[in-house]
Amino acid sequence: MKTNISLIFEDLKNKIEEIYKNDYKLQELLENIVNQIESNEELKEIVSELKLFVSMLRDYFEGRYKGLAKENVYLIIGAFIYIMSPIDLLPDFLFFGYLDDILIIMYLMKKMSKEIEKYRIWKENEDNIIFVLEKDDEI
Numbered sequence: 001m002k003t004n005i006s007l008i009f010e011d012l013k014n015k016i017e018e019i020y021k022n023d024y025k026l027q028e029l030l031e032n033i034v035n036q037i038e039s040n041e042e043l044k045e046i047v048s049e050l051k052l053f054v055s056m057l058r059d060y061f062e063g064r065y066k067g068l069a070k071e072n073v074y075l076i077i078g079a080f081i082y083i084m085s086p087i088d089l090l091p092d093f094l095f096f097g098y099l100d101d102i103l104i105i106m107y108l109m110k111k112m113s114k115e116i117e118k119y120r121i122w123k124e125n126e127d128n129i130i131f132v133l134e135k136d137d138e139i
Helices: 005-011 013-021 023-039 041-061 070-084 099-111 113-138
Strands: none
Touching: 013 023, 013 070, 023 041, 023 070, 041 070, 041 099, 041 113, 070 099, 099 113
């Protein structure tokens, strides 16, 4: 059986929009996803990717990063909702239950590869600017 990942995101559209418009719910989702990835051995293969998406959303919603299209914000939120949901295509309690979560993140990585590269470059430059400012403050 072939599953269309786009249909998963379509099913989550109302929940995605609700979280997009509610800062409290967004922060709660980000905290939950960080707790989930830090405490879950099965997700260790995609920890760096998940942390990158958390960072990307935080920078976007705090107004620091403006290069993220709304469609991609929705995709990231949808992926996080799916990962946190107890109802998956493959229940997480099965040996291979996190495979669908990993596939969702891989799909996101492929679909957003250009956005991710732009964000990494921006983040590296932002971090360098902060480092320079902090270093200058010590002088």
